[in-house]
Amino acid sequence: MSPGRRVAVVTPWYPEPQVPFGGSFVRAMVEAVAPGCDRLDVYHLNIWTVLRPAERRRRIWRAQRRLLPRSVPASATVAGAALHRIPVLAPPTEDWRAKSDAFAEWLAVALGGERIEAPIVHAHVPFTAGWAALEHAAPGARVYATEHASFLAEVLAQPRARDRYDAVLDRLDGYFVVGEPLRDLVAAAFPHHAEKIRFIANPVDFRASPAGVPRDLRRWLSVATLTERKRIDHLLRGFALCRNEDPDLTLTLVGDGKERPALEALAAELGVAAAVDFRGAVEPDAVAAIMADHDLLVHTSRHETFGMVVVEAVAAGLPVLVTRSGGPEHALEGIEAACGAFIEVDDDPAVLAEGYADLRGRFPSGLDLARARTRLAARYGHEAVARQHFAAWDAPAPEAVRP
Amino acid sequence: MKILYAAPVAKRYRAIESETRRAAADGHEVHLAAARRPHWDEHPLDARVTAHWLHPAGRRAPESALATALLYRLPRGLLRRLGRGPLAGPAAGALRAWNRRVTGPLDRRRKRRTAEVHFAYRRAAVLALIEEHRYDWLVLSEPGAIDLLADDLPALLDRRPELRTTYTYEDFAEARDAR
Numbered sequence: 001m002s003p004g005r006r007v008a009v010v011t012p013w014y015p016e017p018q019v020p021f022g023g024s025f026v027r028a029m030v031e032a033v034a035p036g037c038d039r040l041d042v043y044h045l046n047i048w049t050v051l052r053p054a055e056r057r058r059r060i061w062r063a064q065r066r067l068l069p070r071s072v073p074a075s076a077t078v079a080g081a082a083l084h085r086i087p088v089l090a091p092p093t094e095d096w097r098a099k100s101d102a103f104a105e106w107l108a109v110a111l112g113g114e115r116i117e118a119p120i121v122h123a124h125v126p127f128t129a130g131w132a133a134l135e136h137a138a139p140g141a142r143v144y145a146t147e148h149a150s151f152l153a154e155v156l157a158q159p160r161a162r163d164r165y166d167a168v169l170d171r172l173d174g175y176f177v178v179g180e181p182l183r184d185l186v187a188a189a190f191p192h193h194a195e196k197i198r199f200i201a202n203p204v205d206f207r208a209s210p211a212g213v214p215r216d217l218r219r220w221l222s223v224a225t226l227t228e229r230k231r232i233d234h235l236l237r238g239f240a241l242c243r244n245e246d247p248d249l250t251l252t253l254v255g256d257g258k259e260r261p262a263l264e265a266l267a268a269e270l271g272v273a274a275a276v277d278f279r280g281a282v283e284p285d286a287v288a289a290i291m292a293d294h295d296l297l298v299h300t301s302r303h304e305t306f307g308m309v310v311v312e313a314v315a316a317g318l319p320v321l322v323t324r325s326g327g328p329e330h331a332l333e334g335i336e337a338a339c340g341a342f343i344e345v346d347d348d349p350a351v352l353a354e355g356y357a358d359l360r361g362r363f364p365s366g367l368d369l370a371r372a373r374t375r376l377a378a379r380y381g382h383e384a385v386a387r388q389h390f391a392a393w394d395a396p397a398p399e400a401v402r403p
Numbered sequence: 404m405k406i407l408y409a410a411p412v413a414k415r416y417r418a419i420e421s422e423t424r425r426a427a428a429d430g431h432e433v434h435l436a437a438a439r440r441p442h443w444d445e446h447p448l449d450a451r452v453t454a455h456w457l458h459p460a461g462r463r464a465p466e467s468a469l470a471t472a473l474l475y476r477l478p479r480g481l482l483r484r485l486g487r488g489p490l491a492g493p494a495a496g497a498l499r500a501w502n503r504r505v506t507g508p509l510d511r512r513r514k515r516r517t518a519e520v521h522f523a524y525r526r527a528a529v530l531a532l533i534e535e536h537r538y539d540w541l542v543l544s545e546p547g548a549i550d551l552l553a554d555d556l557p558a559l560l561d562r563r564p565e566l567r568t569t570y571t572y573e574d575f576a577e578a579r580d581a582r
Contacts, residue, residue: 016571018418048546056550063553066560067543067568075573085571089546 005037005393008118010133012103012125014044014083015284021255024284025148025202025308026124027078032203032382033389034079041074041082041118043110045103045129048087057091064089069112086110096127096154096161103132111136120393125149126168126175127161134171144174144392146200147182150229150305156189169193174392176200178306181326198392202308203385205288206377210317212292214369217319217360218248221294223287223309224301226257231323231345233259233266235300238352240270245353249275251298254290256281291316296359300352301325302345311380314339314372319363321355331380332372337362339372404539407532408572410437411457411525412547419544420446422572426542427451434536436529455532459524464516475506526551533559540567 009030013023034040050057074082090102115138123130123145130145137143145168149155156162169175169190176198177183187194220239224230232253243249253276260278267273282290291297297313299322307328313320320340322328329342336342343355378384406426410419419437426433427449435448436455448454478501485494529551543549552559560566569575
């Protein structure tokens with residue numbers, strides 16, 4: 001690390017052995033900015049839902065108050081940063097404001113009555129970790145937050161949660177979103193804060209050269225959790241339709257989720273089970289090597305706040321076939337045709353098949369993957385994203401620039 | 404160091420497998436107290452990890468034989484027999500009502516009492532391990548672990564202030580220094 005900045009990152013998501021890809025974009029941010037910091041501490045506020053009656057919960061909470069301050073030593077994470085895993089005990093609840101309070105409550109206990117030491121605090125997800133950071137940052141510290149949450153509309157639909165979000169926006173020194181859909185949502189909900197909203201990118205690793213060269217777009221890849229929002233069932237239907245034309249197509253599904261048994265059954269029903277490899281969850285570090293063995297990333301999500309995997313695919317030298325799901329249009333702005341093709345979010349598998357036929361017709365001469373990669377590296381590469389953070393953190397405080 | 408990795412519910416089976424392996428690889432003596440998960444049939448735990456499976460098999464809340472006969476067997480048998488004759492419709496309705504109003508609440512109460520028996524068994528088993536092995540380090544890897552020891556932790560920490568406690572096993576700087 002280089003001298004100058006002391007930073008704390010507060011986040012509800014960070015990779016861990018149980019969910020190795022969860023919050024990998026936060027770890028990527030840490031990896032990008034840590035070399036420019038004197039010290040960087042990550043506070044991973046990990047929600048632990050406690051399904052017990054209220055009386056029992058009181059006893060558990062009492063024990064945890066005793067336990068927590070003595071049980072969160074720092075461990076090593078990327079780029080010399082220190083990591084503190086802090087369980088956030090909470091009963092099962094749909095009340096987002098109560099969840100937000102739980103984050104602040106348990107961070108306070110973990111800090112043992114102290115404040116977060118760093119003069120710069122950057123939170124991910126303003127409503128939960130951002131609120132905790134604001135409540136426990138040291139006096140005079142500057143607090144920033146980046147919004148990534150795909151469920152933000154659900155949060156803002158609750159009046160008490162919406163009021164809390166308004167207060168968070170008011171208090172933050174800087175507020176960032178990772179894509180246009182979130183900017184539109186927040187600006188519409190809080191027009192008086194619209195001027196405060198800034199874009200900041202999720203960093204993607206462009207440092208290694210692409211390990212493989214796509215051959216003929218026959219080896220499809222999806223890297224997505226197996227959940228309804230990712231629409232893997234539609235991907236399977238579209239894949240089956242395309243495979244009727246070309247029996248050599250294969251599809252690898254990287255990711256896991258509760259829909260997996262149903263999706264495996266669907267693949268069998270569609271007669272493509274032998275061509276579909278359910279690879280399960282993998283370590284984030286393994287994804288680049290898997291991409292190198294494929295020709296095309298197909299991403300069929302209904303809604304994305306950013307669409308990080310799409311940028312990662314371009315970084316790995318893969319063309320992409322991706323739905324207009326919000327974030328990816330913003331992420332790939334200006335290089336859409338150079339790196340692949342967009343398709344509409346449509347349940348008709350023919351839409352995916354037509355998009356694939358169009359892309360295959362243009363491949364390889366109609367694409368310019370090298371140019372797309374260079375453009376995206378300038379926007380989302382580690383150095384570029386670190387510069388964006390440093391520019392925000394190092395800007396003079398408003399008081400300092402007043403005449 | 405001698406570590407007890409407590410995961411009585413063991414839902415985070417991937418983390419348990421990976422963290423206990425790592426602890427053993429780091430030279431610690433690792434004991435795992437957990438419910439056994441099918442995941443480990445295909446992804447075996449590290450051979451150096453001593454597993455203490457918390458299986459309260461066969462332990463149930465006591466049931467009165469008289470109550471079982473009077474509230475379950477007799478009325479249900481009678482209504483099933485009636486259900487085979489011309490009163491099939493009313494008998495089926497009465498059986499559903501009996502199950503809903505009488506045996507349903509009783510079953511829920513029994514289930515709750517059995518869960519309490521299981522909890523007491525797991526708590527006693529883990530406390531016995533702590534007593535017997537005098538661990539240096541407790542990893543309380545899930546809310547269930549804190550729940551299990553919630554009533555005992557304050558006294559344990561008073562008695563053994565040097566006992567290390569964490570929620571994960573990771574590359575802790577302090578632990579590295581202690582090895």
